[in-house]
Amino acid sequence: xxxxxxxxxxxxxxxxxxxxxxxxxxxxxxxxxxxxxxxxxxxxxxxxxxxxxxxxxxxxxxxxxxxxxxxxxxxxxxxxxxxxxxxxxxxxxxxxxxxxxxxxxxxxxxxxxxxxxxxxxxxxxxxxxxxxxxxxxxxxxxxxxxxxxxxxxxxxxxxxxxx
Amino acid sequence: xxxxxxxxxxxxxxxxxxxxxxxxxxxxxxxxxxxxxxxxxxxxxxxxxxxxxxxxxxxxxxxxxxxxxxxxxxxxxxxxxxxxxxxxxxxxxxxxxxxxxxxxxxxxxxxxxxxxxxxxxxxxxx
Numbered sequence: 001x002x003x004x005x006x007x008x009x010x011x012x013x014x015x016x017x018x019x020x021x022x023x024x025x026x027x028x029x030x031x032x033x034x035x036x037x038x039x040x041x042x043x044x045x046x047x048x049x050x051x052x053x054x055x056x057x058x059x060x061x062x063x064x065x066x067x068x069x070x071x072x073x074x075x076x077x078x079x080x081x082x083x084x085x086x087x088x089x090x091x092x093x094x095x096x097x098x099x100x101x102x103x104x105x106x107x108x109x110x111x112x113x114x115x116x117x118x119x120x121x122x123x124x125x126x127x128x129x130x131x132x133x134x135x136x137x138x139x140x141x142x143x144x145x146x147x148x149x150x151x152x153x154x155x156x157x158x159x160x161x162x163x
Numbered sequence: 164x165x166x167x168x169x170x171x172x173x174x175x176x177x178x179x180x181x182x183x184x185x186x187x188x189x190x191x192x193x194x195x196x197x198x199x200x201x202x203x204x205x206x207x208x209x210x211x212x213x214x215x216x217x218x219x220x221x222x223x224x225x226x227x228x229x230x231x232x233x234x235x236x237x238x239x240x241x242x243x244x245x246x247x248x249x250x251x252x253x254x255x256x257x258x259x260x261x262x263x264x265x266x267x268x269x270x271x272x273x274x275x276x277x278x279x280x281x282x283x284x285x286x287x288x289x
Binding site: 001002005006009010013017064065068103104106107110111140141142143144146147150 | 199200201202204205208209212213216217219220222223224225227228229230231233
C-alpha cells in the first residue's frame with residue numbers, strides 16, 4: 001500500500017522514465033494535507049486519460065503509477081504539458097510519511113539525476129538538490145554519503161543550515 | 164622494446180588480477196540494487212532501501228554501493244540484487260525489514276549467501 005511519500009517517488013520515477021534530465025519537486029505540507037508538484041522536461045506521448053489504469057507508453061504491465069496517484073489523491077490530481085515542460089500536481093492526506101524527511105526522500109535523492117526538491121513543512125522552507133548533495137559528499141548511495149546525507153537533512157530541517 | 168621475463172609476466176598478471184578483483188561500480192566491491200518500480204514501492208521497497216542504507220552506514224561498509232532499478236515484477240517484491248566478485252549475482256525476494264537487516268549483516272558483511280531468501284529471477288516485465 002502506497003503512503004503519501006511513496007506517491008512522490010512514483011511521480012519522480014515517472015519523470016525519469018519519460019527521459020527527464022531536469023526535475024523540480026515542490027511539496028507543501030500543511031493542515032493535514034500534502035500538495036505536490038513535479039515538473040520535468042521529459043517526453044510526453046500519452047493520449048487520453050494519463051491517470052487511467054494501465055495507460056502507458058512503456059509496455060505491458062506498466063502504467064500503474066499515475067493511476068495509484070489518482071486513487072490515493074481521491075482524484076485531486078492533474079497532468080499538464082506546455083513549453084516542453086510536464087507538470088504533475090496532486091493533493092493527498094498527510095499520513096505522517098514525511099515525518100522523517102531523510103527517509104521519505106532517500107529513494108529519490110539517491111538517483112543520479114539533476115533534481116531539486118523544495119519542501120514547506122512546519123512553517124519552514126527546505127531546499128535540497130542533487131548538486132548540493134554531490135557538493136557535500138552526501139549522496140546517499142554509500143556508507144559515508146548516507147551518514148552525511150542524514151546529518152544534512154536533519155540540519156536543514158532544524159534550520160541550522162540552508163540549502 | 165625490452166623483452167619481459169616470465170617473472171615479469173607473472174608479476175603483471177598478479178597485479179592485474181588484484182586490480183580486476185577491486186574493479187566494480189565506482190570502485191566498490193559490492194553492488195546492491197533495490198527494485199523501486201510501482202509493485203516494489205507497493206510492497207514496501209522504500210523501507211527496504213532505507214533499512215539497507217542505515218545498516219550499511221552503521222556498519223561502515225565502505226565497499227558497498229546502493230542503487231535502484233525499476234520494477235522487478237513478476238518476482239516477489241521487494242526485490243534486492245547483490246553483486247560481488249566473490250559471490251556473483253544473487254537475487255533476494257520478499258525483502259522486508261528483517262530480511263534487509265540479514266542481507267546486510269550476513270551477505271554484505273560476511274559474504275554468506277542467504278539461501279532461504281534467494282530466488283531464481285524470472286524475466287522482468289517490459
